[in-house]
Amino acid sequence: MKITEAEVRYVADLANLRLTEDEIGRFCAELGSILTYMDKLNELDTGQVEPMAQVLYDAEETATLRADREGSSLASEAALANAPQAGAGYFKVPRVIER
Amino acid sequence: MEIASLTIDRVREGLLAKRFSAVELAREALRFAEAENPKTNAYLHFCPERALAAAQRVDERLAAGDDLGPLAGVPVAVKDVILTRGVRTTCGSRLLSDYIPPYDATAVIRLEEAGGVILGKTNCDEFAMGSSTENSAFGPVRNPVALDCVPGGSSGGSAAVIAQGTAAISLGSDTGGSIRQPASFCGVVGVTPTYGRVSRYGLVAFASSLDHIGPFGRTVRDAALLLRVIAGRDPMDSTSAFAPVPDYLAVLDGNVRGMKLGLPREYFKGLASETGDRIARGVKVLNRLGCEIRDISLPHTDYAIACYYIICTAEASSNLARYDGVRYTTRSCGSETLSDMYRNTRGEGFGAECKRRIMLGTYVLSAGYYDAYYLKAQKVRTLVAKDFSEAFRQVDAIVTPVSPFPAFKLGEKVDDPLAMYLSDIYTITGDLAGIPCMSVPCGTTAEGLPVGMQILTRHFDEARMFRLADAFERAGGAEG
Numbered sequence: 001m002k003i004t005e006a007e008v009r010y011v012a013d014l015a016n017l018r019l020t021e022d023e024i025g026r027f028c029a030e031l032g033s034i035l036t037y038m039d040k041l042n043e044l045d046t047g048q049v050e051p052m053a054q055v056l057y058d059a060e061e062t063a064t065l066r067a068d069r070e071g072s073s074l075a076s077e078a079a080l081a082n083a084p085q086a087g088a089g090y091f092k093v094p095r096v097i098e099r
Numbered sequence: 100m101e102i103a104s105l106t107i108d109r110v111r112e113g114l115l116a117k118r119f120s121a122v123e124l125a126r127e128a129l130r131f132a133e134a135e136n137p138k139t140n141a142y143l144h145f146c147p148e149r150a151l152a153a154a155q156r157v158d159e160r161l162a163a164g165d166d167l168g169p170l171a172g173v174p175v176a177v178k179d180v181i182l183t184r185g186v187r188t189t190c191g192s193r194l195l196s197d198y199i200p201p202y203d204a205t206a207v208i209r210l211e212e213a214g215g216v217i218l219g220k221t222n223c224d225e226f227a228m229g230s231s232t233e234n235s236a237f238g239p240v241r242n243p244v245a246l247d248c249v250p251g252g253s254s255g256g257s258a259a260v261i262a263q264g265t266a267a268i269s270l271g272s273d274t275g276g277s278i279r280q281p282a283s284f285c286g287v288v289g290v291t292p293t294y295g296r297v298s299r300y301g302l303v304a305f306a307s308s309l310d311h312i313g314p315f316g317r318t319v320r321d322a323a324l325l326l327r328v329i330a331g332r333d334p335m336d337s338t339s340a341f342a343p344v345p346d347y348l349a350v351l352d353g354n355v356r357g358m359k360l361g362l363p364r365e366y367f368k369g370l371a372s373e374t375g376d377r378i379a380r381g382v383k384v385l386n387r388l389g390c391e392i393r394d395i396s397l398p399h400t401d402y403a404i405a406c407y408y409i410i411c412t413a414e415a416s417s418n419l420a421r422y423d424g425v426r427y428t429t430r431s432c433g434s435e436t437l438s439d440m441y442r443n444t445r446g447e448g449f450g451a452e453c454k455r456r457i458m459l460g461t462y463v464l465s466a467g468y469y470d471a472y473y474l475k476a477q478k479v480r481t482l483v484a485k486d487f488s489e490a491f492r493q494v495d496a497i498v499t500p501v502s503p504f505p506a507f508k509l510g511e512k513v514d515d516p517l518a519m520y521l522s523d524i525y526t527i528t529g530d531l532a533g534i535p536c537m538s539v540p541c542g543t544t545a546e547g548l549p550v551g552m553q554i555l556t557r558h559f560d561e562a563r564m565f566r567l568a569d570a571f572e573r574a575g576g577a578e579g
Binding site: 007012039078091 | 197198199201202294295308334337338341399401402404405406408409416420423424425426427428429430434435436437438439440441442443445446447449454455457458459461462465472474475476477478479480481482484516517520532533558
């Protein structure tokens with residue numbers, strides 16, 4: 001399977017990932033060979049097979065629900081403490097909307 | 100006090116006989132670990148204040164005659180993808196090099212409540228992605244058994260500290276073999292419990308349908324005891340299971356007579372001769388202990404790697420989306436727009452393997468490819484899981500090698516990602532099925548490199564797995 005430079009750029013864009021030209025070249029080759037290997041799955045007929053999204057175990061459907069009662073949570077200063085930029089109780093980011 | 104060969108029982112005996120206090124032991128364990136660490140780089144950082152405070156609480160309980168807790172005074176190491184309140188947690192990533200978690204993982208809370216003394220945080224592949232610990236942003240870990248070899252990964256640091264003697268027990272995480280493979284490479288015991296057995300609250304997410312927290316120890320008994328402490332339902336993790344946690348120690352009686360063991364033929368074809376030979380010797384020992392050995396088949400084994408690397412990269416690409424420069428410590432400077440800030444922060448912050456997996460995962464989830472890759476892989480996962488449930492109709496446990504080969508040299512596979520992925524062949528199937536599995540030492544190669552035997556049992560049947568592994572260990576392992 002061949003992955004083009006344009007495809008690598010498109011996927012990097014979806015993933016919000018800035019790549020160097022060098023990385024783009026490398027990923028063309030690497031993703032191509034890994035995806036070729038993954039095509040192996042097409043040898044299997046899975047027409048009648050249900051997908052497995054989670055490991056299932058026996059528990060009632062409502063078992064993980066809890067009473068709708070207020071509990072403790074992180075204070076906002078604690079939640080903001082690791083932010084590269086914060087102020088007035090908010091995360092700060094570059095301007096998004098022009099006035 | 101033989102600091103490098105401590106077990107949970109020895110610590111307890113020493114405390115009760117007043118040969119040392121918990122604080123004295125913690126001081127000595129920290130001194131030893133800090134002195135030895137430069138040889139392997141297994142610890143990323145230590146937390147002496149937290150360790151001494153925990154030890155102090157144990158001494159107070161001891162003085163008051165209170166119940167000591169099953170891990171009283173025991174030096175523990177914790178993989179640096181598991182959150183420790185107030186103690187730096189980096190995930191082996193430059194992106195989180197200054198991250199100080201505001202809360203503790205449930206497993207950390209439980210082990211400290213049981214009297215455990217956390218000495219520090221262990222090195223690992225960035226965001227637990229790798230099979231050699233060479234993907235850490237803070238330098239690779241060296242295998243204490245052979246310093247020119249990798250310790251395995253991604254929990255390489257947590258396995259290495261046990262082999263090196265710089266902690267008695269440790270916590271790791273496993274998504275596709277990240278506990279068992281390093282345990283086998285370092286010659287220690289490593290356990291991946293049933294999916295849902297241990298709360299993942301506070302485990303930094305990699306692939307949520309596959310992630311586990313699990314224990315390492317020098318003996319089966321120690322690993323089993325640590326699992327018992329951290330296992331069980333946690334309201335903070337809705338995927339944690341309600342299943343009751345049995346007293347694993349009560350079943351470690353050495354009696355495995357009549358246990359039916361399956362050897363899946365797909366795991367033994369093309370196996371490197373020395374590894375195959377050690378496992379064959381181990382199986383002979385189990386047979387002599389009274390186990391019945393059967394040839395079985397897990398027919399979809401050959402598809403497991405492709406299946407696993409689609410699912411785990413898809414989930415990783417989604418889980419790692421949060422590292423965008425807004426909340427977690429690192430932001431690329433000088434970006435004018437929000438979008439540039441996201442892109443530059445991620446481009447500069449993530450290492451090569453994380454980028455590769457984000458790219459693969461984003462690709463397989465992208466419009467037009469979802470059915471062909473992600474959905475297809477989820478269906479194949481059903482087939483892999485079914486292989487196991489059918490096998491467990493005929494046998495009580497399955498025995499295989501952990502890795503096709505022993506520890507490899509640093510740098511040997513680092514340039515060939517596909518070859519690195521293929522080395523996970525024997526461990527990813529257990530994660531896909533969500534069943535408990537572990538690595539127990541099974542002799543060494545002529546060069547002295549450890550070989551690990553993998554034992555797998557039914558969902559929530561860790562007790563049988565421990566009984567078998569413990570009986571094997573008592574019999575002397577592969578040399579028994």
